[in-house]
Amino acid sequence: MQAFTYSANPAHIVFGAGSSKSVADEVRRLGGNRALVLCTPSQEENARLINAQLGELAGGVFSGAVMHTPLEITRQAIDVYERTGADCLVAFGGGSTIGLGKAVAHRTNAVQIAVATTYAGSEVTPILGETENGVKTTVRDASILPDAVFYDPELTVDLPVSTSVTSGLNAMAHAIEGLYARDRNPITTLMALEGVQSLKEALPIIADRPNNVDARSNALYGAWLCGNVLGSVGMALHHKLCHTLGGSFGLPHAETHAILLPHTTAYNARLAADVLAPAAKLFGDDLAGGLYDFAESIGAPLALKELGLAEANLDRAADLAMKNAYWNPRTLERGAIRGLLQCAWSGDRPG
Ligand code: NAD
Numbered sequence: 001m002q003a004f005t006y007s008a009n010p011a012h013i014v015f016g017a018g019s020s021k022s023v024a025d026e027v028r029r030l031g032g033n034r035a036l037v038l039c040t041p042s043q044e045e046n047a048r049l050i051n052a053q054l055g056e057l058a059g060g061v062f063s064g065a066v067m068h069t070p071l072e073i074t075r076q077a078i079d080v081y082e083r084t085g086a087d088c089l090v091a092f093g094g095g096s097t098i099g100l101g102k103a104v105a106h107r108t109n110a111v112q113i114a115v116a117t118t119y120a121g122s123e124v125t126p127i128l129g130e131t132e133n134g135v136k137t138t139v140r141d142a143s144i145l146p147d148a149v150f151y152d153p154e155l156t157v158d159l160p161v162s163t164s165v166t167s168g169l170n171a172m173a174h175a176i177e178g179l180y181a182r183d184r185n186p187i188t189t190l191m192a193l194e195g196v197q198s199l200k201e202a203l204p205i206i207a208d209r210p211n212n213v214d215a216r217s218n219a220l221y222g223a224w225l226c227g228n229v230l231g232s233v234g235m236a237l238h239h240k241l242c243h244t245l246g247g248s249f250g251l252p253h254a255e256t257h258a259i260l261l262p263h264t265t266a267y268n269a270r271l272a273a274d275v276l277a278p279a280a281k282l283f284g285d286d287l288a289g290g291l292y293d294f295a296e297s298i299g300a301p302l303a304l305k306e307l308g309l310a311e312a313n314l315d316r317a318a319d320l321a322m323k324n325a326y327w328n329p330r331t332l333e334r335g336a337i338r339g340l341l342q343c344a345w346s347g348d349r350p351g
Contacts, residue, residue: 004185009231011124012148013224017213020115020152023090024054030111030147032088034059036081038100039092040066043117046155047092050115059086067253068246069099071132077104087111091146094118094167095253102128102144114146117156119167119199119219120254121174121227123149136247145231151224153216161210165298168203168219169258171226172196172291176265177238178229179279180272180329188232191225193278198222200282200294207298236328237321238264241337244320251307258300259307259347262292263340266350272329288350303347314341 014026027035036059039047044063051058062080064073077100081089088111091101098114099122105112106128114123126144130137159167175192178184199222205215241260245251266288269276276287283290296302305311318338325332343350 001186005183006185006187006232008187009124009126009142009145009228011145011228013151014148015151015221015224017152017154017217020050020150020155021053023050023113023115023150024057026113026148026150027054027057027088027090027111030088030113032057032111034084034086035088035090035113036077036084036086037061037090037092038065038077038097038104039063040094040097043093043097046158050090050092054090057088059084059088065093065097065100067096068131068136069096069103069129071103071130074100074103074107074130078107081108081110089113090115091123092117095120095122098122098146099129101146103130105146106139106144112146113148113150115150115152115155116220116223118159118163118254119171119223119226121171121223121230124224124227125231127231136243149224151220153213153220156216156220157211157213159210161207161299163254164206164210164219165203165295165300166254166258168199168206168223169261169295169300170254171223172199173238173242173257173261174226174230174235176261176276176279176287176291177235178226178233179275180268181233181236182327183233184275185233188229189275192229195222195225195229196279197282198225203298234327236326237267237330237332237337240324240326241317241321241341245304245309245317248320249309249313249317251304251309255301255307256304258295259302259304260344262288262295262350263344265291267336267340268329270330286351292349304341304345305347309345311345314338314345317341
């Protein structure tokens with residue numbers, strides 16, 4: 001076994017069907033007196049139910065969360081937080097809402113509770129990505145971690161199948177990159193493998209029967225584990241490419257992860273073969289091809305062109321991917337990365 005250093009992120013997790021009914025207990029346990037519920041516009045109705053359940057602790061709902069945590073929305077939310085006299089935030093939603101909760105708490109020291117309703121994993125990472133004037137910056141600090149996290153599968157049965165499968169593949173991508181991370185350790189490897197296995201079992205059932213609470217539960221369990229991996233070790237080519245395509249070409253987060261995962265896995269497959277072997281076993285030994293077939297079988301998008309990316313942008317995307325040096329199991333080779341992007345753009349099976 002290779003030597004390792006491991007600092008676990010502190011977490012208070014409340015998991016289970018119906019568990020979100022006890023958000024008020026958690027606000028009290030953490031010393032909060034008034035909680036502002038955050039959500040995206042489309043989740044406002046359910047956020048209002050959470051607000052109602054808070055009873056005397058209810059501080060209202062701010063429903064302006066959007067993707068990529070723009071600073072102007074954070075400022076609006078801080079204004080509402082201060083006007084309502086809140087001292088606690090309940091971020092009810094996926095990565096966009098949880099990002100807003102982190103951004104507000106980072107500036108106000110609010111008590112922060114996340115009720116996760118997608119599989120993106122942000123709720124258990126000390127990472128905050130924000131955008132201002134189209135420029136994305138990322139901060140990593142232990143203080144960014146939410147103080148408590150709820151995983152209630154009943155809140156995820158309405159997550160559309162298309163979002164469920166792409167978000168689930170987004171979670172798997174954290175785990176796959178975690179398996180070959182330079183700073184991996186035996187615990188993150190255990191979490192990554194268990195996370196991938198749970199999502200591999202759950203997503204086909206969800207694609208077929210979206211309101212199956214057992215499968216939703218299994219998927220959230222996998223998402224929690226994969227999110228932990230993202231929050232614990234460094235990511236490589238896959239996450240950097242998704243970051244580039246999202247930031248520079250406006251591509252949607254989960255879909256981009258879902259499409260690129262088989263291709264970035266193929267890029268690294270030979271040099272990370274030993275550490276990827278246990279995951280490869282789950283997908284029929286050829287991990288990259290197996291991930292592609294799996295994504296296809298659950299109806300995930302397979303081609304970047306489906307997301308509206310122009311083929312003419314692939315050269316610039318390859319240049320941007322080479323721009324900032326970062327560690328990856330295989331050296332970054334512009335020609336091979338350009339080839340990877342072409343394959344992902346067309347939606348071809350890797351290899
Ligand atoms: P999202 O939060 O934008 O949600 C996608 C859509 O699904 C939204 O319209 C939302 O309203 C809807 N939705 C969410 N849960 C639902 C539910 N249960 N039922 C019905 N609709 C629901 O998408 P996401 O993929 O979860 O998050 C993406 C964002 O999170 C990106 O900005 C990404 O950069 C960030 N992120 C950050 C981290 C981190 O560690 N900092 C990790 C992962 C993702």
